[in-house]
Amino acid sequence: MCLAIPAKIIEITKNTAKVESLGVSKDVDISLLPEAKVGDFVIVHAGFAIQVIDEEEALKTHEYWKEYLDAEKPK
Amino acid sequence: MQKSLNKYISDIKKINPDRPINIMEVCGTHTMAISRNGLRQLFPENINLISGPGCPVCVTSLKDIDWILEIVKNYDMQIFTFGDMLRVPGSKNSLQDLKSSGKKINVCYSPMDALNFAISNPKKLTLFIAIGFETTAPLTAVILKRAKENNLNNFFVFSTHKVVPPALEILLEDRKVKIDGFLCPGHVSAIIGSTPYNFIPEKYEIPCVISGFEPMDMVSSVHSILKQITDKKPEVEIQYKRVVKKNGNPEAIKQIYSVFEPSNADWRGLGKIPGSGLCLKESYQKFDSKTKFPVKSIKPKEHPGCDCGKILKGIKKPNQCKLFAKACTPEYPIGPCMVSSEGSCAAYYKYERHGKD
Ligand code: SF4
Secondary structure, eight states, rough: OOOEEEEEEEEEETEEEEETTEEEEEEEOOOOOOOOOTTOEEETTTTEEEEEEEEEHHHHHHHHHHHHHHHHHHO | HHHHHHHHHHHHHOOSSSSSSSEEEEHHHHHHHHTTTTTHSSSSSTEEEEESSSHHHHBBOHHHHHHHHHHHHHHOEEEEEEEGTTOOOOOOOHHHHHTTTEEEEOOOOOOOHHHHHHOTTTTSSEEEOOOOSTTTTTHHHHHHHHHTTOOHHHHHEEEEBBBBBHHHHHHHHHHHSSOEEEEEEEHHHHHHHHHGGGGHHHHHHOOEEOOOOOOHHHHHHHHHHHHHHHHTTTOOEOOOOTTOOTOOOOHHHHHHHHHHEEEEEEEEEEEEEEEEEEEEEEEGGGBBBBHSOOOOOOOOOOOOOOOHHHHHHHHSOOOOOOOOBBOSSSSOSSSHHHSSSSHHOOOOOOOOTTTTO
């Protein structure tokens, strides 16, 4: 239930953001993250973005994240 | 990755104290990650990873399950719930049974699905079964606010939402199981931050590490717990820094407490815990299914052989339940711990059935 997925914000319209996660895009509610902006990576839980992922920390701690973030970069 | 994992394991062996160490994880996703990645086998024998009350579906009391089933049985409504709830056995039947007998039960991915349905179908009574810890409670809060803004008269919530820290205190006071360290939940902490756990090192001198979900996260968190033990410096440490901030998500916390207020809640295995539940505030009463749809008295009857209560407290492991993998399997579950994708019994059944304890 708490399996939260990381995704990148592509576009914001009011409370809704279009996010992309490994090539799949969908709409999520961002009312719990008033400061979220386009380009941020967020954790999505049951249709809501619940926290912004700190990219620097992510890169520092994990090869996995490096791979993930590389895969998300525009080619 | 494998290299740094091995490095952590060899460091763990170096600082490993010469006594049994019980480390409790309080998050169903951690439970699954431990089983799936075979983490138990990586650590020295004296390090015992035990599951606590971290699976929201599993800790929901039988009384609440029966209450939900009674409402669903007696009223004509569109029900929305997360998939894990469907097969949880009540005293007599499950939501799945009621669905088979024609009740309109929809599995939803997001609470928003329930709200959107209610908005588009103003003549249909719609009930969202709200379950989960601090990670999910703000989502329910947001949809309730929208329901209010939209003046909905056909939308209702059954809240079984709970907060985690009071349950940890109960476990520590109970002392039936000695806990040497907590792996604190990642996404609950993404919302509440690290400060609500401060009482654990301060009052009980027990280390807490808020951990992520990758094998590396969890191994390095176990390492940190052992380091705190050997240094005799218990504290709340955030390993999952990329997501968890000290103050959590203040907006989400604000949303929770603008709609809910703390209440007593019944936990399976742990009993009634003061201040551990979230019930709807006075100003949201019109959405509360508990008062809007009264039911006759509920007499929950636990299955005599099911040890879920003990498993949720870390007193027993799933394979120590007499019914495990015999009468109770994911196909024919007897307790919620075998149903939920985050339940300990389900995790053991799927990944550790044939391994060592
Ligand atoms: S194996 Fe089944 S009966 Fe035993 S504790 Fe787990 S859920 Fe309950």
